[in-house]
Amino acid sequence: MKLGAAELKREREERRRGFFLALPSFAYMLLFFVLPLVIVLIYSFATRTSTGSTALSDWNLDAYRKLGEPIVRNVVVRSVVLALVTTVICLVVAYPFAWFCAHQRPTVRNVLLIAVMIPFWTNFLVRNYAWRILLSKGGPISTFTEAIGLGEVDILFTKTAVVIGLVYAYLPFMILPLYASIDRLDQRLIEAGRDLYGSGPQTFRRIILPLTMPGVIAGSILVFVPSMGAYVTPELLGGGKETMLGSYIVTQFLTARNWPVGASLSFVLMAVMLISTVIYFRSGGRNL
Amino acid sequence: MNEITESQDQRSAAVSLRGISKLFDDVTAVDSVDLDIGDSEFFALLGPSGCGKTTTLRMIAGLEIPSAGSLQIFGEEVGSLPPNKRPVNTVFQNYALFPHMSVVDNVAFGLKMRKIPKSEISTRVHEAISLVRMTGMEDRRPNQLSGGQQQRVALARALVNRPKVLLLDEPLAALDLKLRQEMQFELKQLQREVGITFVFVTHDQEEALALSDRIGVMNDGRLLQVGTPEEMYDAPIDRFVADFIGRSNFLKATLESAEVVCLANGQRIRVPQVDAVSVGDEVQVSLRPERVMIGDLDSAPHDSAQLSGTVETETFLGNSVVYRVALDWMTIEVEADHRPDVERYHAGDRVDLWWRDDAVAVVRP
Numbered sequence: 001m002k003l004g005a006a007e008l009k010r011e012r013e014e015r016r017r018g019f020f021l022a023l024p025s026f027a028y029m030l031l032f033f034v035l036p037l038v039i040v041l042i043y044s045f046a047t048r049t050s051t052g053s054t055a056l057s058d059w060n061l062d063a064y065r066k067l068g069e070p071i072v073r074n075v076v077v078r079s080v081v082l083a084l085v086t087t088v089i090c091l092v093v094a095y096p097f098a099w100f101c102a103h104q105r106p107t108v109r110n111v112l113l114i115a116v117m118i119p120f121w122t123n124f125l126v127r128n129y130a131w132r133i134l135l136s137k138g139g140p141i142s143t144f145t146e147a148i149g150l151g152e153v154d155i156l157f158t159k160t161a162v163v164i165g166l167v168y169a170y171l172p173f174m175i176l177p178l179y180a181s182i183d184r185l186d187q188r189l190i191e192a193g194r195d196l197y198g199s200g201p202q203t204f205r206r207i208i209l210p211l212t213m214p215g216v217i218a219g220s221i222l223v224f225v226p227s228m229g230a231y232v233t234p235e236l237l238g239g240g241k242e243t244m245l246g247s248y249i250v251t252q253f254l255t256a257r258n259w260p261v262g263a264s265l266s267f268v269l270m271a272v273m274l275i276s277t278v279i280y281f282r283s284g285g286r287n288l
Numbered sequence: 289m290n291e292i293t294e295s296q297d298q299r300s301a302a303v304s305l306r307g308i309s310k311l312f313d314d315v316t317a318v319d320s321v322d323l324d325i326g327d328s329e330f331f332a333l334l335g336p337s338g339c340g341k342t343t344t345l346r347m348i349a350g351l352e353i354p355s356a357g358s359l360q361i362f363g364e365e366v367g368s369l370p371p372n373k374r375p376v377n378t379v380f381q382n383y384a385l386f387p388h389m390s391v392v393d394n395v396a397f398g399l400k401m402r403k404i405p406k407s408e409i410s411t412r413v414h415e416a417i418s419l420v421r422m423t424g425m426e427d428r429r430p431n432q433l434s435g436g437q438q439q440r441v442a443l444a445r446a447l448v449n450r451p452k453v454l455l456l457d458e459p460l461a462a463l464d465l466k467l468r469q470e471m472q473f474e475l476k477q478l479q480r481e482v483g484i485t486f487v488f489v490t491h492d493q494e495e496a497l498a499l500s501d502r503i504g505v506m507n508d509g510r511l512l513q514v515g516t517p518e519e520m521y522d523a524p525i526d527r528f529v530a531d532f533i534g535r536s537n538f539l540k541a542t543l544e545s546a547e548v549v550c551l552a553n554g555q556r557i558r559v560p561q562v563d564a565v566s567v568g569d570e571v572q573v574s575l576r577p578e579r580v581m582i583g584d585l586d587s588a589p590h591d592s593a594q595l596s597g598t599v600e601t602e603t604f605l606g607n608s609v610v611y612r613v614a615l616d617w618m619t620i621e622v623e624a625d626h627r628p629d630v631e632r633y634h635a636g637d638r639v640d641l642w643w644r645d646d647a648v649a650v651v652r653p
Contacts, residue, residue, distance in 0.1 A: 188384035191351050194371040195378045196398035196445065206397070210388045 044264035052257035063260035079245040083227035086166040090174040098178035128236045157239030165233040173222035181215025302327045302485040308357035317343045319509035332496040335506035341489045377446035378455040385430035392426045398449040416448035456488035525564035527651045530574040539573040557593040558645040577623035579647040588642035599637045
């Protein structure tokens with residue numbers, strides 16, 4: 001059907017009004033997200049001079065070639081492993097909690113969800129230092145385990161400490177999307193699964209899990225992505241020994257003074273995350 | 289209640305409830321229900337929303353555990369078994385089809401869970417799909433189906449398991465009127481074809497009358513009466529039943545002997561013999577509007593019960609006319625056929641009302 005002239009005019013006006021309303025956020029994103037990203041991209045093709053400064057000439061791919069070197073590969077592998085372990089632990093811890101929340105009375109549910117967000121009221125750095133004290137030799141945890149005869153715990157500056165810190169930091173990002181998808185799940189579908197001879201575990205695997213998959217994927221991305229790039233936690237709880245991508249990038253910029261490599265690594269990391277997120281939204285769109 | 293339920297043969301009962309109650313916190317949803325549902329019977333649990341009918345059905349399905357009482361399916365005590373251990377399947381309200389599975393996978397679900405061999409699953413699934421006339425739709429997702437088609441898939445998904453009892457929770461409520469009538473007919477035929485017990489919950493009295501072999505009417509968690517559709521319509525024993533199934537006038541009265549009541553205006557009338565109430569009890573006489581004759585003053589035959597009054601309002605319904613006739617002690621609704629040979633009355637006309645002695649039922653108030 002063809003729209004009349006008046007209708008077309010109205011539609012154009014509405015579209016223009018929408019554009020003007022969104023203009024401030026467009027401008028903000030352009031200035032503080034797209035523009036820096038472009039600068040990073042430009043620097044990644046630049047040349048590092050012998051003095052350590054960056055020459056914006058002689059464009060080349062040296063920095064990207066350097067990413068294939070073993071030292072970088074080690075950092076990438078370590079980051080991926082730690083981020084994966086963090087994501088899996090978050091998933092296993094968050095799922096039962098989100099399930100429990102979704103099945104409470106509204107008041108209890110709100111209290112629980114607010115409790116999940118309370119840690120955000122304290123500065124991230126402060127919380128990491130708190131963990132450092134908790135985990136340190138002679139700290140509260142160690143003292144406790146010694147008191148009950150399990151010996152002292154000395155895990156500060158290990159991978160375990162980093163994972164504990166990351167799980168703690170990003171658990172809310174797993175809980176909230178999981179809660180949202182579990183809350184949307186129609187209880188009758190679970191009943192139908194049970195009625196059709198599904199045992200508890202079968203019903204979970206065949207019905208509950210596939211139907212809450214959008215939450216699982218969203219939560220996993222929200223935990224995995226920042227874990228990969230984490231800087232503060234690996235530095236403070238890993239003691240800089242367990243270098244992850246974030247720390248490596250910082251080193252490239254500040255210590256090694258190799259901006260092109262830092263820029264190329266940042267850019268690749270971001271591209272990988274972006275692509276995996278796009279894949280999620282594609283698959284999520286199909287599931288929802 | 290016992291005089292009704294005990295007439296059923298204990299051994300042939302597909303589903304047998306004895307003193308079944310269900311409490312949610314402190315609220316009694318189902319209050320000590322006794323009920324036997326026969327093998328291959330089409331049984332309707334009828335009642336308004338919140339009367340406990342769905343809770344009763346869910347207890348049979350295993351989705352709720354009874355707070356008290358005994359629940360048997362073909363003689364086996366199942367009261368505390370989980371749903372996957374019971375030989376029953378449910379057609380849920382709004383169907384609860386699995387949205388992430390195709391029609392075939394939905395129908396095959398129960399068989400897969402029971403680890404039936406693949407080849408047998410495939411045959412049985414296709415049989416079930418063709419039984420509900422959904423052949424050709426196997427690969428569709430539930431959101432690509434109309435309400436009636438979803439309904440059929442839900443039926444196939446339950447029936448493919450060859451349950452001993454099929455439970456249906458308001459199966460037709462989500463469909464529009466025309467489709468509902470079609471599906472009623474199909475459901476009835478399907479039940480005859482597969483020959484298993486259907487227990488179905490509805491708040492629609494017409495649906496219950498049209499489909500079921502027997503009806504149980506529930507209100508406030510109690511099962512008030514069980515009987516064939518004709519028994520429930522002709523001989524209700526409770527005012528609620530008479531009011532819920534069809535329409536009725538209720539005349540206050542006292543039972544004077546097994547077959548005589550004294551109306552509130554002092555008039556004595558003969559009534560069919562009643563067992564549910566005892567002599568001397570306050571009762572109500574249920575008088576269906578279409579069973580009352582209306583005629584000119586003093587035209588009532590002298591051997592039948594009669595009352596005189598004034599037509600207050602008339603409502604034309606096409607095939608009939610509904611009059612509200614004011615007596616000096618109450619108002620009675622009368623439904624008269626609309627035909628050329630039937631006299632038509634208007635507001636203000638003085639009329640006689642009369643009925644045959646067996647046209648009324650004496651009910652508990």
